[in-house]
Amino acid sequence: MPLSPPGLLAIGLLCLAPSPGLASDPKPVDPGSARRPTQKDEQVFDVLVTTDGFVPSTVTAQSGRPIRLVVTRKVERTCATEIVLKDFGVNQPLPLGQAVSISIPAMTPGNYRFSCGMGMIAGILNVR
Helix, strand or coil, X not given: CCCCHHHHHHHHHHHHCCCCCCCCCCCCCCHHHHHCCCCXXXXXXXXXXXXXXXXXXXXXXXXXXXXXXXXXXXXCCCCCCEEEEHHHXXXXXXXXXXXXXXXEXXXXXXXXXXXXXXXXXXXXXXXX
């Protein structure tokens, strides 16, 4: 038996109705959490490269917990187009305007230097 236009309309509306148990509006994702998934107990620090050098120039972290530095170069004219952490064997390019994530394992207390490739612009990772 063919369906009349009102019957077709009813079927069409049923197809458009949200299904029970499915979210009709997805929840927005927090950009901060989506940008930096972390390991358990990981400490995350944002560091910028500006005309003042590394900002902040001293990062203080707790010993015994992994560390992640998220470094973003904000200026074109700088010697700090890369970051070097000799103690960890890191020599990472810093593309302009892009966040670069550097993971460091849990460390014992001490001061660990980070710098540009020439060692002229520097900062300290202070692990307590």
